[in-house]
Amino acid sequence: MNWLESFRTSWSAVYSHALRSTLTVLGILIGIAAVILTVGLGLGTQKDVSAQISSLGSNLLIVAPGSSTDTSGVRGGFGSSSTLTRADADALASSVNAPDISGVAAEKTTSLSLEANDTNWTTSVTGTTASWLDVRARTLSTGEFISAEDDETSAAVIVLGSETADELFGTQRVVGQSVVISDKPFQVIGVLDTAGSDSSDNLDDLAIVPFSTAASVLVGGTESAAVSTIYLQAASDGQLSAAYQEAETLLLNLHSITDSTAADFSISSQDALVSTATAVYETLTILLTGVAGLSLLVGGIGVMNIMLVSVSERTREIGLRKALGAPPGAIRRQFLIEAAILGLSGGLLGAILGVTAALLLPGVIGSSIVVSPAAVALSIGVAIVIGVSFGVYPATRAARLAPIDALRSE
Amino acid sequence: MVDPTPTDAPVIELRGAGKTYRSGSIEFEALKGIDLAIHEGEYVAIMGPSGSGKSTIMNVLGCLDTLTRGEYRLGGTDVNDLDEVDLAAIRNRQIGFVFQGFNLLSSLPAWRNVELPLIYGGVPRNERKERAEQALVRVGLGDRFENRPGELSGGQQQRVAVARALVGEPTMILADEPTGNLDSVSTQDVLALFDELHARGRTIVLITHELEVARRAARIVWVRDGEILRDELNEDVAA
Numbered sequence: 001m002n003w004l005e006s007f008r009t010s011w012s013a014v015y016s017h018a019l020r021s022t023l024t025v026l027g028i029l030i031g032i033a034a035v036i037l038t039v040g041l042g043l044g045t046q047k048d049v050s051a052q053i054s055s056l057g058s059n060l061l062i063v064a065p066g067s068s069t070d071t072s073g074v075r076g077g078f079g080s081s082s083t084l085t086r087a088d089a090d091a092l093a094s095s096v097n098a099p100d101i102s103g104v105a106a107e108k109t110t111s112l113s114l115e116a117n118d119t120n121w122t123t124s125v126t127g128t129t130a131s132w133l134d135v136r137a138r139t140l141s142t143g144e145f146i147s148a149e150d151d152e153t154s155a156a157v158i159v160l161g162s163e164t165a166d167e168l169f170g171t172q173r174v175v176g177q178s179v180v181i182s183d184k185p186f187q188v189i190g191v192l193d194t195a196g197s198d199s200s201d202n203l204d205d206l207a208i209v210p211f212s213t214a215a216s217v218l219v220g221g222t223e224s225a226a227v228s229t230i231y232l233q234a235a236s237d238g239q240l241s242a243a244y245q246e247a248e249t250l251l252l253n254l255h256s257i258t259d260s261t262a263a264d265f266s267i268s269s270q271d272a273l274v275s276t277a278t279a280v281y282e283t284l285t286i287l288l289t290g291v292a293g294l295s296l297l298v299g300g301i302g303v304m305n306i307m308l309v310s311v312s313e314r315t316r317e318i319g320l321r322k323a324l325g326a327p328p329g330a331i332r333r334q335f336l337i338e339a340a341i342l343g344l345s346g347g348l349l350g351a352i353l354g355v356t357a358a359l360l361l362p363g364v365i366g367s368s369i370v371v372s373p374a375a376v377a378l379s380i381g382v383a384i385v386i387g388v389s390f391g392v393y394p395a396t397r398a399a400r401l402a403p404i405d406a407l408r409s410e
Numbered sequence: 411m412v413d414p415t416p417t418d419a420p421v422i423e424l425r426g427a428g429k430t431y432r433s434g435s436i437e438f439e440a441l442k443g444i445d446l447a448i449h450e451g452e453y454v455a456i457m458g459p460s461g462s463g464k465s466t467i468m469n470v471l472g473c474l475d476t477l478t479r480g481e482y483r484l485g486g487t488d489v490n491d492l493d494e495v496d497l498a499a500i501r502n503r504q505i506g507f508v509f510q511g512f513n514l515l516s517s518l519p520a521w522r523n524v525e526l527p528l529i530y531g532g533v534p535r536n537e538r539k540e541r542a543e544q545a546l547v548r549v550g551l552g553d554r555f556e557n558r559p560g561e562l563s564g565g566q567q568q569r570v571a572v573a574r575a576l577v578g579e580p581t582m583i584l585a586d587e588p589t590g591n592l593d594s595v596s597t598q599d600v601l602a603l604f605d606e607l608h609a610r611g612r613t614i615v616l617i618t619h620e621l622e623v624a625r626r627a628a629r630i631v632w633v634r635d636g637e638i639l640r641d642e643l644n645e646d647v648a649a
């Protein structure tokens with residue numbers, strides 16, 4: 001009896017127990033769909049997160065103040081006092097001191113209330129320089145950004161994030177309007193394009209003013225020269241670590257610190273953020289895939305269960321086939337193919353369900369699902385392997401039955 | 411011992427054949443060391459009361475069951491020396507079974523049941539259907555190809571079983587009560603078929619407890635309590 005004949009026999013057995021076969025297939029189907037979806041969701045989230053982090057700007061290093069050691073030797077917490085100043089940022093901008101750094105944007109951020117007409121809106125107001133737009137990889141939807149001249153003259157101009165503009169002015173024309181902060185009028189000169197939000201901030205709800213304006217007019221006092229974050233842009237991807245070295249050496253020098261472990265600032269790279277986030281989501285994906293894999297295992301046990309039932313229910317049939325000349329191999333093959341058919345149908349239908357859900361779900365849950373063809377092919381393969389491997393035992397049992405015992409059984 | 415063609419070696423030869431069934435600690439000796447030789451082309455009826463060991467003999471002859479003592483030679487070969495695959499091939503090519511219970515597959519239509527031995531014999535698909543239908547026509551079921559066993563009467567099912575035994579053109583037919591469920595007309599039909607097969611040189615071993623049926627055979631072996639009581643030529647036929 002050849003494979004084709006075995007297949008026909010197996011198929012008619014699957015077909016004649018349609019309900020039972022369907023339920024078994026359902027077990028595999030759900031497992032496969034779950035695996036495809038969880039892996040897809042994991043990959044999709046990873047993609048989303050790295051896209052979000054990359055949207056901060058490319059080849060970015062972030063210098064944050066912190067960990068200053070005072071004379072008593074007590075370390076302050078990160079960010080507890082501003083150890084970074086505008087002078088640090090200007091030094092970093094020098095192409096002699098730091099040739100691998102192509103852009104520097106110092107930020108001085110405070111939360112303030114903005115007033116326009118009768119509307120009040122509290123948002124984070126950032127004082128920075130003209131290079132911010134490039135370094136943070138942002139664009140303007142209308143108007144213009146603050147210029148070097150605005151910074152020199154401490155001009156009372158302001159650029160708004162798209163949401164901030166929306167809150168204050170609604171549908172009105174924004175550029176040319178006036179916004180009052182701490183009783184001082186500012187002229188709106190531009191509005192930023194939308195950028196979504198990263199893990200901690202809403203990138204569309206903010207206001208930008210010239211650095212010097214923020215320092216003198218809005219903050220003042222001893223804190224006036226302090227900087228909350230300095231963004232550094234490396235000239236290229238390959239120069240990122242050189243830029244890191246230069247920034248660290250330069251800042252340690254400026255702060256007269258010899259031991260880099262005692263640094264009163266910290267430099268982190270966007271890559272580090274990406275890899276941390278990726279690692280977290282990878283772990284999550286593996287975990288979820290494990291759970292989905294378990295359901296696949298349960299599906300496989302379902303196949304085995306049904307195959308065992310099928311064998312014991314058809315003991316007489318097996319005996320008869322043997323009496324009529326079926327060698328053990330043909331019987332084993334018949335049951336193995338039957339299990340493989342169940343596995344394959346479960347795999348195919350599960351893949352269809354999984355891929356369909358992967359196409360429809362993102363619209364509902366708002367996070368992307370990446371379906372890789374390799375994962376789909378693999379899960380179908382796994383489904384067949386599960387069907388066959390859980391079918392081996394029942395099939396072997398069937399093949400080993402003595403013809404006469406099988407014939408006599410009821 | 412009757413031996414109509416003493417020059418030939420017998421196709422079937424049981425020597426001191428014993429079969430003891432064990433279920434747990436209980437043993438039952440169903441065959442108590444019997445000797446039986448059947449030559450090619452013989453038509454033998456095995457008769458005996460219920461429980462005398464007739465089906466046990468047939469199972470051994472058909473290579474479905476093994477002896478616990480003594481030996482069984484089929485065509486000169488000791489079946490103990492054969493493995494499962496060889497035995498499967500022998501059952502497929504040389505033996506046509508008619509079981510005491512019909513043993514049809516209820517999910518398959520008549521012709522598919524008849525076709526089964528041909529599948530394992532490697533006969534091509536289109537030829538199988540043709541031969542299965544011819545066999546059904548021969549047993550008088552020319553209009554019942556597509557009916558499942560559940561849609562057939564007991565006698566018709568019996569005839570499907572006979573058709574299945576014929577279809578592979580085996581050299582030997584082993585029939586266990588093939589007429590047990592048939593009315594007298596159908597019985598005559600089936601027996602006529604066996605006569606015809608016998609005339610064409612097939613070896614036939616027919617198990618029955620009806621003397622009338624046994625009388626169609628040339629030789630009658632009487633079994634009782636696992637022993638051969640008498641082994642005689644049937645005067646009516648042999649004459």
Ligand SMILES: Nc1ncnc2c1ncn2[C@@H]1O[C@H](COP(=O)(O)OP(=O)(O)OP(=O)(O)O)[C@@H](O)[C@H]1O
Nearest residue numbers: 431432433438440459460461462463464465466467
């Ligand atoms: N698997 C078995 N286990 C134990 N005892 C068995 C088994 N098969 C048959 N027997 C016993 O062996 C004896 C012979 O059985 P067998 O089936 O050969 O009888 P038979 O002559 O065919 O009877 P019948 O005319 O009723 O079919 C019976 O007493 C039966 O109970």
Ligand SMILES: [Mg+2]
Nearest residue numbers: 464465510586
């Ligand atoms: Mg019997």
